[in-house]
Amino acid sequence: MKPHDALKQFQEATAFHAEKNVHGFYNVISVDDYEDTRRLLCNAPSSFAMMWNIVKNFVDPRTAEKLVVLKSAEVYSTLEKCIDHVNIPKQFGGEFVFQNGMLPDLDEGIRQTLSWINSESSLPPGPLKWIEDGEDRKAIATGCVGGIERTEEIAVLRKLK
Structure with a gap:
């Protein structure tokens, strides 16, 4: 994909x-x-x-x-x-058991590669969007929480040099 x-x-x-x-x-x-x-x-x-x-x-x-x-x-x-x-x-037709709202299962290597904005080192529930930020990409939590729209920076994936 x-x-x-x-x-x-x-x-x-x-x-x-x-x-x-x-x-x-x-x-x-x-x-x-x-x-x-x-x-x-x-x-x-x-x-x-x-x-x-x-x-x-x-x-x-x-x-x-x-x-x-x-x-x-x-x-x-x-x-x-x-x-x-x-x-x-x-x-x-595949094997993956999926449920709406399910969080990605990040392996330890990816978890360590991301620069987390907060100290939680995990993705929040709800929709996420990756945006370009110069040579890096930022994970942004979007959607609504308690009826209030959110745009919260979660982590940065830095370009490998």
């Missing part, structure tokens, strides 16, 4: 949700991500795929390439090209 790939599972299958999802994903992929981020949308309903096939003709081709809509039959074969079987979520 490329450094900036992301997976999304669809659960709503109505045309209304598909239209809402296309608009939301267009905003996400055109504004929030690194230039080379690619989103793999797994188990997309046919209504979303049809809507995206129309909408993508009206957006920049580089933006359209960032969004890959996968039907159920295509999910595992696409994921296995870029992710080891043991790391593919079970719901997509």
Whole structure:
């Protein structure tokens, strides 16, 4: 998997949700991500795929390439090209048991490589975003806590020299 790939599972299958999802994903992929981020949308309903096939003709081709809509039959074969079987979520045919809100399991080497902003040396629950900071990357905790939006610097990954 490329450094900036992301997976999304669809659960709503109505045309209304598909239209809402296309608009939301267009905003996400055109504004929030690194230039080379690619989103793999797994188990997309046919209504979303049809809507995206129309909408993508009206957006920049580089933006359209960032969004890959996968039907159920295509999910595992696409994921296995870029992710080891043991790391593919079970719901997509792999072995990895995943639950929403689950924190990454950082190995000790990665934990020691990161320069932690606070002394906790662990990632907080909730969404995280990596941003470029000169030659380094910063882990930023985003989302909301107790209804209040947060943007909290967690750690820095320094470029190896």
